[in-house]
Structure formats: structure tokens, C-alpha cells
Amino acid sequence: MPILLYSVSDSPPTLAVRLALEALGLEHELVDVDFANGEHLKEDYAKKNPQREVPTLDDNGFLLSESVAILQYLADKYSKDDKLYPRDPQKRAIVNHRLFFNLTTYYRYISDHMAPIFYAYKRTPDTLKKMKNGLSVFNTLLEREGTKYAAADHVTIADFPLVTATACLEAIHFNISSYPLVAKWYDTFKNENPQLWAVVQPGMMEVRAFEQNPPDLSHIAHPIHPTLKN
Numbered sequence: 001m002p003i004l005l006y007s008v009s010d011s012p013p014t015l016a017v018r019l020a021l022e023a024l025g026l027e028h029e030l031v032d033v034d035f036a037n038g039e040h041l042k043e044d045y046a047k048k049n050p051q052r053e054v055p056t057l058d059d060n061g062f063l064l065s066e067s068v069a070i071l072q073y074l075a076d077k078y079s080k081d082d083k084l085y086p087r088d089p090q091k092r093a094i095v096n097h098r099l100f101f102n103l104t105t106y107y108r109y110i111s112d113h114m115a116p117i118f119y120a121y122k123r124t125p126d127t128l129k130k131m132k133n134g135l136s137v138f139n140t141l142l143e144r145e146g147t148k149y150a151a152a153d154h155v156t157i158a159d160f161p162l163v164t165a166t167a168c169l170e171a172i173h174f175n176i177s178s179y180p181l182v183a184k185w186y187d188t189f190k191n192e193n194p195q196l197w198a199v200v201q202p203g204m205m206e207v208r209a210f211e212q213n214p215p216d217l218s219h220i221a222h223p224i225h226p227t228l229k230n
Contacts, residue, residue: 003028004058006048008035010206012107012164013067014055018199019160020071024078068099071157084157095151098158101137107165109134114168117210135179138162142181148188155193163189167200171207 003021007014007030021028033040033054040052049056049065057064057073064070075085086092109130113123142150151158166186169176176183190197 001060003060004031005029006031006033006045006054006056006058008033008054010203010210011054012111012168012203013161015164015167015200015203016067016161017055017057017070017074019163019196020074020084020157022196022199023084023155023160024074026074026078067161068103071099071160075157083152083154086152086156091152094145095156095158098141098150098156098162101141102158102161102165106134106138107161110165110168114172114207117207117214135176135182139179139181142185149185155189155196159189164200164203167204168207171204172211 003026005014005017005021005028007018009032018030033045035054039045040054045056046052048058048063051065053065055065055067055070057070059073059077064073072085079085082088085095109127113127113131115127145151147153149155149159150162163186166176166182176186
């Protein structure tokens with residue numbers, strides 16, 4: 001039975017997990033969760049993921065949410081070697097740092113700046129400042145480590161969520177050339193890994209379409225997270 005991934009096609013965390021599945025060559029099936037119609041809020045989905053978010057992995061009955069945990073699990077269980085997720089404690093620590101940096105800072109600030117796609121408020125100088133700060137920190141990390149990719153001289157699971165977050169910036173035509181090492185890393189990933197970029201690009205184009213024509217989600221109490229209120 002293939003791995004099931006409950007997903008939304010333009011979700012950066014979902015796309016990051018899909019990159020891992022593709023890189024590992026794992027047979028899998030995507031199960032679309034219709035956020036626009038509130039499918040993630042229904043009890044049937046809550047039984048799979050009490051957080052009512054995506055992605056959710058079902059590996060033959062083993063249910064797991066949180067994209068970082070899924071990335072780590074897939075690499076630990078299915079990698080034929082440790083290139084994607086090193087076993088050496090220090091190399092693994094760098095990968096883990098990048099994963100959590102993306103979660104707590106980089107993608108967090110990007111998503112805050114992107115949020116007006118889904119909510120009736122405007123982007124602010126504060127959201128822009130935070131997003132630029134995340135980019136600046138990432139540029140500094142790449143400079144300090146001197147690696148080709150986010151955590152090594154080859155692709156690791158750390159690159160996957162960082163790439164899908166950066167794709168959001170491309171979707172809204174935000175120019176990252178002021179962060180030259182980030183721009184170089186992003187271009188390198190796309191150019192050297194076309195089969196992986198082919199997973200991300202359609203989602204990026206969906207985000208671009210939403211940017212130009214925001215969907216009407218007013219009929220859902222809170223389209224992103226059911227515990228929050230508008």
C-alpha cells in the first residue's frame with residue numbers, strides 16, 4: 001500500500017514533504033484536503049490530525065503530522081544512506097537548525113507577509129521588515145557555513161522547506177537579489193534538481209494566482225486554523 005499524504009497543492013509544508021517523497025523515490029498517493037470548503041475542520045479529518053492542518057502522513061496506519069517531523073521520519077526510515085539526513089551529530093544538528101530556523105523565523109515571517117492573500121488586511125512595514133530580517137539571517141548562515149546548499153554541499157531535507165518558503169517570494173514577485181547567497185542557493189537548487197523543482201513549481205504558480213485573485217474564504221470561520229477567530 002502506498003504512503004498517503006493528506007495535502008493542499010500549494011501548501012509550502014506539504015510541498016516540502018512531497019520533495020522528500022520524490023527524492024527518496026517513494027511510492028505515494030496524494031489525498032487532497034479541500035481547505036476552501038473547510039474539509040480540514042471536519043471530525044473525520046481531525047481523527048487523522050487533531051491540529052486540523054496539512055500535511056498529514058499515513059504510512060500504512062502510522063499517522064504523523066508536522067512537516068518537520070515527517071521529513072525526519074521519512075529520511076530516517078527510507079534513506080539508503082545518510083546524505084539527506086546525516087547521522088553525524090554535528091552535521092545532523094546543522095540540518096535540524098535549518099529546519100527549525102525555517103519553522104520559527106524564515107517561513108513564519110514569509111507566511112505572515114503572505115497572509116493578506118487569505119485575510120482582509122494589508123501587508124505592513126512590520127511584516128516586510130520581519131521577512132527581510134529572515135532573508136538576511138539566512139544569507140548570513142550561508143555565508144558563515146560556506147556550503148553549496150542550506151546545510152551541506154549537497155541537498156538535505158533542510159533545503160526542502162526553505163525552498164518551498166522561498167518559492168512564495170517568487171510567487172509574489174519579491175526580488176531576493178539583495179540577498180545574493182540566498183538567490184544563488186535558490187537558483188542552484190532549481191537548476192541542479194529539475195525533477196524536484198517540478199514538484200514545487202505548480203504550487204508556486206497557484207500561490208501567484210491567489211496573489212492576483214485572492215480566493216473568497218469568508219464562509220469559513222477561520223480558513224487557516226480552526227482554533228483562531230477572525
